Amino acid sequence: MHAFNLQAHPLSLADRLADLAVDALIDEADLSPKPALVDRRGNGAHTDLHLGLMHASALALWPAFKEMAEAARHIGEVGLPLREAIGRIGREGEQAMLATTNGVNTHRGAIWALGLLVTAAALQPNSIALCAARLALLDDRYAPKPLSHGAQVAQRYGARGAREEAQLGFPSVLQRGLPQLHNGRANGVGEQNARLDALLAIMTELADTCVLYRAGEQGLHAMQSGAQAVLDAGGSASLSGRRRLHELDQQLIALNASPGGAADLLAATLLLDRIERDGLSQGAF
Ligand SMILES: CC(C)(COP(=O)(O)OP(=O)(O)OC[C@H]1O[C@@H](n2cnc3c(N)ncnc32)[C@H](O[C@H]2O[C@H](COP(=O)(O)OP(=O)(O)OP(=O)(O)O)[C@@H](O)[C@H]2O)[C@@H]1O)[C@@H](O)C(=O)NCCC(=O)NCCS
Numbered sequence: 267m268h269a270f271n272l273q274a275h276p277l278s279l280a281d282r283l284a285d286l287a288v289d290a291l292i293d294e295a296d297l298s299p300k301p302a303l304v305d306r307r308g309n310g311a312h313t314d315l316h317l318g319l320m321h322a323s324a325l326a327l328w329p330a331f332k333e334m335a336e337a338a339r340h341i342g343e344v345g346l347p348l349r350e351a352i353g354r355i356g357r358e359g360e361q362a363m364l365a366t367t368n369g370v371n372t373h374r375g376a377i378w379a380l381g382l383l384v385t386a387a388a389l390q391p392n393s394i395a396l397c398a399a400r401l402a403l404l405d406d407r408y409a410p411k412p413l414s415h416g417a418q419v420a421q422r423y424g425a426r427g428a429r430e431e432a433q434l435g436f437p438s439v440l441q442r443g444l445p446q447l448h449n450g451r452a453n454g455v456g457e458q459n460a461r462l463d464a465l466l467a468i469m470t471e472l473a474d475t476c477v478l479y480r481a482g483e484q485g486l487h488a489m490q491s492g493a494q495a496v497l498d499a500g501g502s503a504s505l506s507g508r509r510r511l512h513e514l515d516q517q518l519i520a521l522n523a524s525p526g527g528a529a530d531l532l533a534a535t536l537l538l539d540r541i542e543r544d545g546l547s548q549g550a551f
């Protein structure tokens with residue numbers, strides 16, 4: 267059987283993948299109540315972000331995701347030419363994001379994670395995470411090496427953040443986010459609670475460089491242990507889990523600890539889930 271269900275979708279594969287990536291980003295932004303993140307209720311720990319900006323930023327990234335998928339189809343194999351092509355497209359995507367948000371970083375980590383996954387899905391739909399990891403392991407000779415927040419955190423705490431997560435094949439997504447999402451659905455907790463619990467499952471172990479940069483190791487510990495406490499209390503669908511979730515929100519906001527990396531990885535989880543449900547892959551990430 268062919269891996270792609272092309273007849274069901276009159277749009278090209280690249281169009282479909284770009285649609286799914288933008289949908290995943292919008293679903294992540296809308297999901298509420300997320301601890302200390304931008305959602306339908308407000309701006310969480312952020313002063314320069316709001317929901318409208320997250321939506322506008324997501325939509326501005328559609329052409330970059332489409333171009334990455336097209337590059338994958340055109341070049342046809344994992345290697346330096348494809349890695350450097352998507353690096354260039356990713357940097358152009360960042361410029362489009364910054365032009366839309368007036369210079370605010372809304373989705374840098376998401377361009378990286380979802381960009382790699384979209385590229386991999388267009389190339390090897392039945393081993394997406396592995397293919398994305400192989401791409402992430404290649405060194406883009408044209409990538410500037412700025413002293414990013416992630417680079418500063420790597421120097422201070424040794425956490426390798428977004429790069430390592432991708433190079434390891436997105437363990438937070440495959441071993442935490444997706445299984446929790448599937449469990450939640452199987453247990454009938456409702457889609458929004460299943461997604462919130464998937465975010466919390468990601469937060470329990472992630473070395474989120476956004477949190478480390480803003481709130482150090484104290485912030486990271488609060489994020490990880492607080493997320494675990496919500497799940498242990500029964501998750502977002504239970505009354506006592508909801509109380510813990512509210513406490514976690516208050517605590518992370520007080521620490522200025524926004525789990526932006528975990529939010530990106532929830533979007534990556536939702537993207538892989540959509541790809542599977544849309545019939546673009548046969549389920550083996
Ligand atoms: C390889 C890159 C990912 C660069 O990585 P690096 O670590 O050097 O860079 P950062 O600029 O810090 O960006 C990494 C972003 O990834 C998210 N993230 C954090 N931890 C993890 C993790 N453990 N796993 C996965 N992802 C993670 C996070 O993104 C979210 O947070 C953003 C806000 O963060 P920040 O800028 O620090 O903002 P604030 O604290 O809010 O700033 P102020 O208000 O204080 O000013 C938000 O955007 C979320 O997306 C990290 O920020 C890669 O980016 C790269 O090389 N890009 C070049 C182009 C390229 O090659 N692209 C490939 C095409 S696919």
Ligand SMILES: Nc1ncnc2[nH]cnc12
Pocket residue numbers: 294295302303304305310312315320372373376524525526527529530
């Ligand atoms: N919902 C969100 N709030 C703050 N930062 C984010 N980065 C990605 N998604 C985010």
